[in-house]
Amino acid sequence: MDDLDLLAAARAAAANAYAPYSGFAVGAAVRTRSGRIHTGTNMENASYGLSLCAEAAALACAVAEGDFQVVAIAVVGGRRDTSGGLIAGGPVTPCGRCRQLLKEAADAAGGDIRVLAANADLTEVLETTVSALLPHGFGPKDLGLG
Numbered sequence: 547m548d549d550l551d552l553l554a555a556a557r558a559a560a561a562n563a564y565a566p567y568s569g570f571a572v573g574a575a576v577r578t579r580s581g582r583i584h585t586g587t588n589m590e591n592a593s594y595g596l597s598l599c600a601e602a603a604a605l606a607c608a609v610a611e612g613d614f615q616v617v618a619i620a621v622v623g624g625r626r627d628t629s630g631g632l633i634a635g636g637p638v639t640p641c642g643r644c645r646q647l648l649k650e651a652a653d654a655a656g657g658d659i660r661v662l663a664a665n666a667d668l669t670e671v672l673e674t675t676v677s678a679l680l681p682h683g684f685g686p687k688d689l690g691l692g
């Protein structure tokens with residue numbers, strides 16, 4: 547049930563994506579140790595390179611709320627159809643940059659993070675972890691910290 551709530555929050559965020567260039571909407575929702583959920587969505591930019599990912603936005607929201615003990619994240623997305631709805635493709639997984647951001651969050655929380663990557667209608671959900679998505683990742687320990 548907790549996972550369904552997290553996936554639903556991510557899907558709701560995806561509906562608000564600002565993605566006029568790619569037409570690919572993504573929502574992310576992180577659950578923290580406190581039980582709270584923080585969401586984010588992708589926010590594109592005419593410069594393209596400045597576009598923000600949903601996962602990064604959700605993590606930043608958790609930090610802004612002083613609630614950065616992330617234990618799980620759901621990522622949901624898909625291409626928009628002509629009416630603004632989302633087309634259900636395959637599960638949307640975090641990009642390489644977001645995997646690195648999630649590794650930082652995992653290290654900051656002192657554990658791994660469950661990752662639920664889903665397609666737009668939640669009929670396909672890939673369950674994994676940050677450590678599986680980014681094996682041998684670079685983190686605070688590599689800097690002699692943590």
Ligand SMILES: [Zn+2]
Nearest residue numbers: 599640641644
């Ligand atoms: Zn990303």
